[in-house]
Amino acid sequence: MAGEMKKWLRFRHAGTTGFGTLTLSGISVHDGEMFGRNAPNSKTLALSEVELLAPCAPSKIVALWNNFHALAAKLNQPEPPEPLYLLKATTSITTPGSVIRPPASYDGKTTYEGELGIVIGRTCARVSPAEADSFIFGYTCVNDITANDILTRDPTFPQWARAKGIDDYGPFGPVITTGLDPAKLVVRTILNGAERQNYPIADMIFSAQELVSKISHDMTLLPGDLIAVGTSVGVGVMKEPVNIVTVSIDGIGELTNEFRL
Numbered sequence: 001m002a003g004e005m006k007k008w009l010r011f012r013h014a015g016t017t018g019f020g021t022l023t024l025s026g027i028s029v030h031d032g033e034m035f036g037r038n039a040p041n042s043k044t045l046a047l048s049e050v051e052l053l054a055p056c057a058p059s060k061i062v063a064l065w066n067n068f069h070a071l072a073a074k075l076n077q078p079e080p081p082e083p084l085y086l087l088k089a090t091t092s093i094t095t096p097g098s099v100i101r102p103p104a105s106y107d108g109k110t111t112y113e114g115e116l117g118i119v120i121g122r123t124c125a126r127v128s129p130a131e132a133d134s135f136i137f138g139y140t141c142v143n144d145i146t147a148n149d150i151l152t153r154d155p156t157f158p159q160w161a162r163a164k165g166i167d168d169y170g171p172f173g174p175v176i177t178t179g180l181d182p183a184k185l186v187v188r189t190i191l192n193g194a195e196r197q198n199y200p201i202a203d204m205i206f207s208a209q210e211l212v213s214k215i216s217h218d219m220t221l222l223p224g225d226l227i228a229v230g231t232s233v234g235v236g237v238m239k240e241p242v243n244i245v246t247v248s249i250d251g252i253g254e255l256t257n258e259f260r261l
Helices: 069-075 129-135 160-164 208-216
Strands: 007-013 016-023 026-032 038-045 051-053 061-065 084-088 110-112 114-120 136-143 172-177 186-191 194-200 226-228 242-249 253-260
Touching: 016 038, 051 172, 084 160, 110 242, 114 186, 114 208, 114 242, 129 136, 129 208, 136 208, 136 226, 136 242, 136 253, 172 253, 208 226
Parallel strands: 061 226
Antiparallel strands: 007 016, 007 051, 007 172, 016 026, 026 038, 061 084, 114 136, 114 226, 136 172, 186 194, 186 242, 242 253
């Protein structure tokens, strides 16, 4: 949604889940609903006092494939005439800063994918691209982690949902920022201190507004639903025993998680 730039987050404090906005002095705690009526309640918490949670609880995660001109060219893939996407399990969500491990039964390659996420703010069905901004609450950082060897294990059936739906393979956050123009954003991914991805959102084949419009003609999008817009060049395998991955988007912030083999 258009309007003032704010950074929204969710947290756990003293056994209770809450939400609010990030300020210079900490978290301005709000009452009400993030995607409905809400107001600050005059309470402020320091970040050091809380456990950060994923900034919303989506009913579904829509993840795009082949949505950047540069990646399509590198892979020698035709640019799709319509968005190509899968649904990622909501149980893949984990908190910013958490430690992620592959399943005990999987010893194959796992890749990071730094992405921009679109968060829906109100029920959205069959909207036009021109209407889409009024249904977008804001934007967040996503690491769409993928168990690559599972994806292509069966030659008759690419296992997108399984490869990307593993528990904890869907971190996003730490905040949702409102009032941004996504076309001006740049996504950077840093692995163990080395920059691996640096690409502009303006290179998307389908813009944020086009994605919301086209997906909303297939399925109703609900408040809090997350659309991971796809990634570009620079995706790589996490090979070290301990891998620190940061997805950084100026204007939103940094999502950092540790992946342990």
